[in-house]
Amino acid sequence: MINRLALKHIMVLVLLTVLTPCSALAAIYTFVDESGAIHFSNVPSDPRYQPVIGAKSASSALGRSIYVPQRSQFQDWEPSEDSYEPIIRLVARRFQVDPRLVKAIIKAESNFDYLAVSRKGALGLMQLMPDTANEMQVLDPFNPEDNINGGTRYLRKLLGIFSGDIKLSLAAYNAGPTKVMQIGRIPRYPETLNYIRKVLYNYKQFKAASSPHKKWAKVAYDKR
Numbered sequence: 226m227i228n229r230l231a232l233k234h235i236m237v238l239v240l241l242t243v244l245t246p247c248s249a250l251a252a253i254y255t256f257v258d259e260s261g262a263i264h265f266s267n268v269p270s271d272p273r274y275q276p277v278i279g280a281k282s283a284s285s286a287l288g289r290s291i292y293v294p295q296r297s298q299f300q301d302w303e304p305s306e307d308s309y310e311p312i313i314r315l316v317a318r319r320f321q322v323d324p325r326l327v328k329a330i331i332k333a334e335s336n337f338d339y340l341a342v343s344r345k346g347a348l349g350l351m352q353l354m355p356d357t358a359n360e361m362q363v364l365d366p367f368n369p370e371d372n373i374n375g376g377t378r379y380l381r382k383l384l385g386i387f388s389g390d391i392k393l394s395l396a397a398y399n400a401g402p403t404k405v406m407q408i409g410r411i412p413r414y415p416e417t418l419n420y421i422r423k424v425l426y427n428y429k430q431f432k433a434a435s436s437p438h439k440k441w442a443k444v445a446y447d448k449r
Contacts, residue, residue: 351376
């Protein structure tokens with residue numbers, strides 16, 4: 226599934242480069258639904274969509290050329306919690322981070338939508354701001370492997386700064402490390418507090434789902 230997705234991503238980028246007029250890439254729209262899922266499209270078919278970023282502005286922010294793939298090209302593929310499992314495990318091992326924590330962040334940030342764009346301009350699965358993407362040497366924030374590699378590398382950096390404290394690291398991921406270091410605690414921003422709760426809830430769920438006892442119980446049940 227990942228290889229198929231990556232191939233389609235590359236093909237679309239090539240086609241967009243060769244065939245698509247610049248005006249067709251001008252606007253990208255997003256909205257967050259009642260469940261907290263982030264929706265992203267180049268065609269604002271829902272009245273809740275708001276323009277947030279375009280290929281030109283993304284390129285400017287990142288300081289290099291970037292093409293944003295059109296969602297209509299991927300209508301036959303829906304992301305799930307297991308869509309990026311191989312990449313998450315590989316990258317988490319590389320940076321010595323619990324893959325379940327990385328997965329929990331992706332769930333909270335983009336709900337596994339690799340084309341997600343926030344109102345503030347955060348990009349991709351782990352919602353990297355352009356400055357962070359550049360700092361973490363992310364070439365294409367809409368490429369799942371590039372994005373997860375950059376986001377996990379950034380998380381590893383934060384865990385190092387805050388001596389492995391997950392809550393402080395998550396606060397810094399959301400609100401920025403400067404603010405957290407200045408006050409020496411979690412900022413009392415409602416968004417940040419809610420973000421930490423959401424990630425920790427996801428983390429707990431993913432840890433429970435991967436526990437040996439639960440796996441053994443499922444096997445025992447399936448054999449009945």
